[in-house]
Amino acid sequence: MAPTFGTSGLRGLVTDLTDDVIARYTLAFLHACPHGGRLFVGRDLRPSSPTIAGVVIEAAREAGVDVVDCGVLPTPALAQASLAAGAAAVMVTGSHIPADRNGLKFYVPTGEITKDDEAAISHAYSDGSAPQGEARGSLSQKDAIADYADRMVSALGQGPLLGQRIGVYRHSSVARDVLESVLSRLGAETVPLGHSDTFIPVDTEAVDPETRSRLAGWASDHGLHAIVSTDGDGDRPMVADNAGRIVPGDVLGVLTAQVLGARIVVTPVSSNDMITHLPLDTVHLTRIGSPFVIAEMERVLAANPDARVVGFEANGGFLLGFTATLSGPLSPLMTRDCLLPIVAPLARMATEGKSLSDLIATLPSRYTAADRIQDIDTTRSAEFLRQLDTDPEVRSEFFDSTGAVEDVDRTDGLRVILAGGDTVHLRPSGNAPEFRIYAQANSQDRANDLVATYRDRVAAMVR
Known part of the structure; x- marks a missing residue:
């Protein structure tokens, strides 16, 4: 599967994040978004991150952008440093997903990129667009953690x-x-x-x-x-x-x-x-x-x-x-x-x-639970969720054993409000082939039970 933008940043299998792909996305970002003439670069501790960071740095310098290498550091530390400097940033990280995957998080001088920025980067990537610098960019280091x-x-x-x-x-x-x-x-x-x-x-x-x-x-x-x-x-x-x-x-x-x-x-x-x-x-x-x-x-x-x-x-x-x-x-x-x-x-x-x-x-008595199903069939999961969303009879039958469906929230995925106030929220991950199950109830045991119940039911439908 080609690298794609999810809920936060670009993600993909390390095998798909080739030097060419990384360089082209770096150049597309620098072409499509403001960068203030400098790019701060950081990375996490995945085995693949040093190599990917090196490709980002080289691509930016070749495009005439000065690079500040911040090394290994937390994403918010990198963001704080680049924001203070009025510069763009790229964090090499796959966040919480397994080490066979990695990705890039992009920041413009004013903060995280928007969904409109993502679309512009994707368009520039498809077109092969890149900034044209007159001279090779410089390279410096910074300790942004302090x-x-x-x-x-x-x-x-x-x-x-x-x-x-x-x-x-x-x-x-x-x-x-x-x-x-x-x-x-x-x-x-x-x-x-x-x-x-x-x-x-x-x-x-x-x-x-x-x-x-x-x-x-x-x-x-x-x-x-x-x-x-x-x-x-x-x-x-x-x-x-x-x-x-x-x-x-x-x-x-x-x-x-x-x-x-x-x-x-x-x-x-x-x-x-x-x-x-x-x-x-x-x-x-x-x-x-x-x-x-x-x-x-x-x-x-x-x-x-x-x-x-x-x-x-x-x-x-x-x-x-x-x-x-x-x-x-x-x-x-x-x-x-x-x-x-x-x-x-x-x-x-x-x-x-x-x-x-x-x-x-001291807080209101409301309890949540969450789990995920990994290695799903994304096509099957999309069709499964579409049926639940569009067919009230299918939806009622699927949730019947835990309560009648009283309302549906489609802000993100499908969030079902059941009789008595319990909620079950089903949503495919935006970053990986995973399916998320969330639940809320008036006791922790009830929330845990709802997640366990629907994890098994959803797994049977999306794998």
Whole structure:
């Protein structure tokens, strides 16, 4: 399958991401989008990422664009650096998907590319369009991680995590070192866990049972207040409480929004709908993917530049749209970030002398669960979802055993509201041959049961 744009960036099998394909997409991006004369380049820890980054750098330089090589770093650290410099950026990463796949995330000088930008890049790629520089671009290096860490530490102040013993699941997260450093500088005692020199695809939105078991064991064995980690490129957080139980990313988003004093929240339709029951000015629900969240946040800010708006996704990636004040100012960062939704709830936990589960207990009682089916037949999955969407009888029969269908939301995929308030949301992944199943209910057991039930039913239809 040829590389394609999904919910966030270009993705494809490494075998399909040939030097020619990577070079042509780099040139198409530089031709179709503003770049300010410079391109910042970063990469994750996948085995294929150094080679792909090298191709991106060489293609840009040959086109007359100056390149700043930022090396191995989290995606939000690269974005922060390029935004501050008024430059474009390319992050070489496949995020949370397996190591046999990789991809490119593109940033213009004002932030993440839009869906319109994606279309323009694809058109330029098909045409073979490329910028024509008069001279070969220069190459320099930059340590962008230090500024990324300093932004968070200066905002949180001295010692907000004193007395906290925090495990850091290192696996192959590109953020593992900066995460330990920031937590230590904020006063926490960090315990490194599970370091791996082999790439491990960690999906913060669908953590596998083996990982959940390891987290519970580590929490007990080391007497931890929490365990933290991220996905592969460090734009999605993973947090577990003192029992090793995963805190869903959208719950982290709610807790973080409260710490920041946000008044407007933008989040995809797949997020926990507890957010609609909180005392906020407005909640905007979007399609899944950071480009849609960013576009809506930009619309809010265009109407009111002083809006205290934030965005987050069910995977936990958090976007800050205003200058927040904690112990010090925290500047906006309109791209998915892992650090803020990790440290903000931990700081609140320490300040209030509560556990993460205590903090969550103060929120509306609404529970989510999610899972995915991998290696699907994309043609079959599209036809299956089309039938459910267009034929009420097929839809009613498919969902009948768990409740009558009361309403349908087609914002992204098919989200079915069942009698009693349960929801089941079915959606093919935009980044890989996977199918996502989300559920919401008034108890965690019920949400888990719904996901398990529909995972088996959907798998029989899409494989």
